[in-house]
Amino acid sequence: MRILVCVKRVPAPGSKINITADGTAVDTTNLGFTVSPHEECAVEAAVQLIEGHGGDATVLTLGAVEAGEQLRYAVSVGIQRAVLLPTAGEEWDPQRTARAITSAIRQMESADGPFDAILFGNESADSGGFQVGIRVAHALGRPMVNGAKGLSIDDGIARVQREADAGRETYELPLPAVIGVKEGINLPRYPTMRGRLASKKVEVASIDPADATSGPMAGAVTGPTTIALRPPPERTSETVILGTGPDAAVAVVDVLDEIGVL
């Protein structure tokens, strides 16, 4: 079985997100980087599929060369191959991103054969566009379901479970298929010593995304284009300290009484 999992490098802010002086980007000074929890789970799902069925899994990202860090993380938990679509680090809009990833997948598949399943995260942590995986699936003509909270593959069918308001739904996608994974589908493992070594040694293949997004493939309309980022309005309140230690219980229950939830 051949699996591809696509991830995005994003900053990991702590208690608040700082914005750059020009107001259009997250200030990443002193921040670490990560992938969305949805994508961590997609990586874990890919590793589990390979453990169960044999074969190999590839991780792909479009981003600055520093995104190699996220590819190596994926290798450290059991992915075999890594592919970078290098950019200058600027934000690419979803259509352009999808075109580049689609083109890279076509290249990889014509060289090494089709991927049985291509996994994405449900949405990226930073831009929350909810569309790159869907656009790639459509361009490749493959079935796609987002929001997967359960996934198994048997007899050429990907069985996907997903939570809806009314209950837990099942989808049955004929392979090859594309699946958007949601956090909670599994519990991602931590890297092992052997995994860490593998991640240091892995050769990150590079596919130039520029070809896919210039020339005849380039669409005239793309977007959205960011004008400004800003924090949402926040209600500020002085914190009332109700006390220290268990003695504060009386004051807490007074508050509950006042609010009317007792």
Place this chain on the structure above:
Amino acid sequence: MAPVANRTVLAVVEHDRGTVAPTTFEALTVARTVSDRVDALTIGATADAIAGDLAAYGVASVHQVHDDVLTDYGPEAWGEVVAHAVRALAPDVVMASGTDRGNEVLAQAAARLDLPFAANCTELRTGGGDGGGDGDGVEVTRIRWGGSLLEDATLPGGITIVTIAPHAVEAGPAATPGAAEPVPFTVRLDRSLGRSVVRGRVEREAGVTLATAPVVVGGGRGVGSAEAFAPLEELAAELGGVVGCSRAVTNNGWRNHADQVGQTGTRIAPEVYFACGISGAIQHWVGAMASKHIIAVNTDRQANIVTRAGYAVIGDLHEVVPAITAEIRRRRRD
């Protein structure tokens, strides 16, 4: 801004086997701020009866689609229907609610039309001087980082495809109701689109959920183990609430992800949220900030959750939480 004449909005009605998703009415409310002509699209025969509910929200025509493939929800089939409708009806704006299904269907449609799509908008400014400038492009405000940041962005001119972030506005009926006139809309759908239609479903059991509970007792890394959640369960049970948790907890395998509050978990809006041993990282806060009252229990007076909460107790949650439960029981006895 004032609605613009000669502009039409096509609102895609989200429904589940004929039951309309309430957030659809929020999207319709936003639609009316953009245009004085709002039409709706309902997908599948089970949705025909919804037309009657749409009049109050100012909908003029309800385009109704029937097809054997549309017996239940399917992202590709629904996306294909929307794409057909956009080509045939040429609306200026296509809108749905920014739910799992709404985002998925409009992304499928946008992929088919090779048009941009902006998910989870809170506002749209079109055609005016404060908008796209040239009166053609559209300016939107949308949420990023699960709601921790707002983005003002422009979309190119042409057809605008957006979803409206759930609960960004309150749904309100139109000053003058629309005719909500049913109009059959015929498309020929390829049978192969049935490949991603829902195959089966296990209905959810009734009961209080994290998203709807009046009280949530949340525990974080400070709780320390799966077993140590027992006192939090007791407090929650005492108040008719449920237990929630941070990602540190789910990552450690102490609780199921279904209990996680935050950007990649559940957004909660209870009367009271107890945040015990939770630092209040932005990704957690964004899921908890709609709580009416927050009571933080933390050993660290400087913790972000303590400075943002309305109330706080400084102390060890393992002592404080059982003491609160005991105090509630004592008062109920007296």
